[in-house]
Amino acid sequence: MIWVTWRQHRGQAIACLALLAALAVYAIIESTSMRTAFSNDDLAACLARSQGTGCPAAVDAFMNKFGSEVNIAFWSVALIVPGLIGVLVGGSLIARELEYGTWRLAWSQTVPRSRWLAVKLALVTGGLIVLGAAMTAVITWYRAPMDRLTGHFLHNIYDFEGLVLTAYILCAFGFAVLAGLLIRRSIPAMVAAFIPWLAIRLVVEFVLRPHFMTPLTIQGNCGPPNGCGYGIGTVPQATGRIGDWVLSINGNTITYQPADRFWPFQFIEAGIFVALTAAALGATVWLLHRRAAWTA
Amino acid sequence: MFRFRLDGSSGVPPYLQLVHQVRQSLLLGYLREGDRLPTVKDVAADLVINPNTVVKAYRQLEHERLAGGRPGQGTFITATATPVAPEAQQDLRASLEAWLRAADEAGLDDEAVTALIAVARQDLKKERVP
Amino acid sequence: MTQHDADGSVPALRTDRLGRRYGKVWGLRDCTLEVPAGAVAALVGPNAAGKTTLLEMIIGLLEPTEGQVSVFGQTSRADTAETLARVGYVAQDHPLYRDFTVADMFHLGRAMNPSWDQELAAARVDALGIPLQRKVRRLSGGQRAQVSLAMALAKRAPLLVLDEPVSSLDPVARLEFMRDVMASAADAALTFLISSHVVSELERFCDWLIVLSHGHVQLAGPADDLLAAHRLLTVPRATPDAELPGTAIHRTDSDRHSTVLVRAGADQLAAQGRPGWQADPVSFEQLVMAYLQRPTTVTTHDDPAPAAERPGPNTKAVPR
DSSP, X not given: OHHHHHHHHHHHHHHHHHHHHHHHXXXXXXXXXXXXXXXXXXXXXXXXXXXXXXXXXXXXXXXXXXXXXXXXXXXXXXXXXXXXXXXXXXXXXXXXXXHHTTHHHHTTSSSOHHHHHHHHHHHHHHHHHHXXXXXXXXXXXXXXXXXXXXXXXXXXXXXXXXXXXXXXXXXXXXXXXXXXXXXXXXXXXXXXXXXXXXXXXXXXXXXXXXXXXXXXXEEOOOOXXXXXXXXXTOSSOTTSOTTOEEEEEETTEEEEEOGGGHHHHHHHHHHHHHHHHHHHHHHHHHHHHHOOOOOO | OOOOOOOTTSOSOHHHHHHHHHHHHHHHTSSOTTOEEOOHHHHHHHHTOOHHHXXXXXXXXXXXXXXXXXXXXXEEEOOOOOXXXXXXXXXXXXXXXXXXXXXXXXXXXXXXXXXXXXXXXXXXXXXXXX | OXXXXXXXXXXXXXXXXXXXXXXXXXXXEEEEEEEOTXXXXXXXXXXXXXXXXXXXXXXXXXXXXXXXXXXTTEXXXXXXXXXXHTEEEEOTXXXXXXXXXXXXXXXXXXXXXXXXXXXXHHHHHHHTTOOTTSBGGGSOHHHHHHHHHHHHHHXXXXXXXXXXXXXXXXXXXXXXXXXXXXXXXXXXXXEEEEEESOOTTHHHHOSEEEEEETTEEEEEEEHHHHHHTEXXXXXXXXXXXXXSSSEEEEEEEOSSXXXXXXXXXXXXXXXXXXXXXXXXXXXXXXXXXXXXXXXXXXXXXXXXXXXXOOBOOOOOOSXX
């Protein structure tokens, strides 16, 4: 059954490896200039000393040169790609068998369909975890110099680093496998899984994430001339520290999440998506086991 | 190897067709005592028919003492049917054709001819029984 | 628990009041039949008759709503390895994985069936000239059917179920496929259950007949005996069914005469015959068509003991 799973998902595995390889190649090529610029401008020492306030020109120059590519371009990708990977791999897992009638072949061999599904899910999930971890590792390595300026708590960056990227992929996968069982057609299942996944993804990111833990407040000096900035272009954040996540500024009151909450937040958010994955896959296994009745 | 044939439209059950073909071949001298009949599998594959049909035919032949199975070796013809000598066959055939022509001229169709033969046969059999 | 036939042998297949409901509709109801070991049985019926439902329950792909299936005396439980191992299956249209090679398909067979006979599978395709390294999508329809059959045979199960195995094949491929089935039946003393909606040509292949329509078994038993138990009667038009010997199965009325296919023993015919009536033997096709066209769902079981036939309960197979 292990060989069968491998052989059936071989194409997908190769495509994922190619994607990963392309990402790695891109990262290696692009990061060279970034790393060179970072060390040339002696930004490391400045950041350590003064959180970037001591060398604003160098910071601005670095951000202008690499910011758009590293910060902005990635965001839409972050939103779509993990979902796409998940639904493309998961949507056809069961649906394809039902669509093409090969379930009659697959489930009449001497392997009960629950076992067939369990082995497949275990192996493919494992593969997706490895993929997610590898993609996270490549991106984290690539972004390392920029992260020294921006921290990794801000929206775009948080979505790629830590645990959540893998969790996003798994959740989309889980939804798509379940959708495939219920809808019995691959492409409609992929679409039907992607939409709720995207909706949940946006709700979690913009509505829930800021409040995983109660935000802290601090009084800042936000009058003219400098004002208080926040967002990805600001180094450091209005709290005076790189790595904090400023949520809002009201007059002189800055509401923010401190940098050291990055990992707890990652665990919470990953936990949400992994729980959704488990629920979707659990429902799939249960439904398949219970309903031993399929028409094409 | 002896090969059977099947007439799908004759209305005669397949197994009987096989039995008839063996009987006929014995009479005509195409099969002789000691000849080996093809295996059940060979006939089933050759004619694309159910092997149980062949088994049934061979059992019928055994019942009629025309053939018998030797374990592990196959089914063999056991009867010494007195084949009709070719000259006698030809004579009979000639007189039969003459009779058929006469029947045709008298206005008998196929069914009437068959009926006439059947009746005549019945009467002959009655005569033979003491 | 092993159930035995009257002669002491275990039937290859036995179903006992088998039924399957989809929502409110019964796809199959009250299905009781038996197929002896070594038989080549034909399951005949129109497309919505419940053939596939019945076959799927026999194979173990589908759980019955009521009744049970036993294969060689062992009761089947859907979707368990023991049940699935007992039946080899070729589904309609012979599904295979299109981007697998033939060798890949056999590898799958080996991985998913402990009883797999790789030599048998390889020898079969070799004899047919199908290269192991060819992708399934590049095989012809007939070759795909042959690969499917090879997989079912290599599973080494004693009962083989073929669901309309030749309906998508051209005449030559059809003949070659059935040739292989007949040879396998002779070779390994396997039991075959072959479903078909084409009636002509069945006579040469099958020695056991099951007619299914409207979700019920209309007729089941040894083909030869069933043929012998029916006659085609030609009677005057005015003759009511009640006056006819046996049970009238199907009637065609002309201006002055009627042709009725009846199920009647020779003694019944002798006893109730009349001058002016003609009794002819029935052909396989006539027999099957008569039962398929039968309007009611009264079932007639061919019991092993020669009891009088009993009509089944007049159950409806359509939703309320």
